[in-house]
């Protein structure tokens with residue numbers, strides 16, 4: 745079965761090397777992958793949608809069939825607008841599964857024609873999430889190997905003045 749466009753949704757606040765791994769795997773399977781950032785005015789984010797968009801675009805520039813977009817509201821409505829029938833989600837650990845399973849079943853209930861594809865992460869990224877990267881960085885921990893260099897630079901710009909020992 746041909747699956748032209750797969751949507752990889754998430755908060756990506758910010759994108760990490762774990763997300764990039766999932767995008768790479770998806771790009772090898774699907775004709776086109778659109779990493780799609782949820783715009784959620786109710787949720788406080790560290791980076792604006794524009795910043796997250798730019799960071800993701802920079803990080804994925806080496807993958808010609810991966811594009812970056814954003815959406816508001818229901819994910820399945822966005823997929824229908826985009827004429828896509830595939831949701832990509834990454835799985836890191838068993839603990840992800842319950843939430844992901846519930847979301848996949850809810851999305852299937854809302855839109856039976858849309859299928860969720862899970863891609864299992866590389867074990868070296870199994871502990872990685874945007875929130876842990878932000879936390880570790882804010883307390884002075886080394887995160888260079890966990891995020892693309894553009895993200896590392898923006899984390900420094902955002903948090904440098906607040907790091908311990910920097911006044």
Ligand code: PNS
Nearest residue numbers: 753754755756782817818819820847850
């Ligand atoms: O990276 P995240 O925060 O785990 O991504 C969660 C996301 C954006 C995929 C999910 O919250 C979502 O799809 N939100 C849009 C609203 C929606 O469609 N909800 C129904 C699915 S339960």
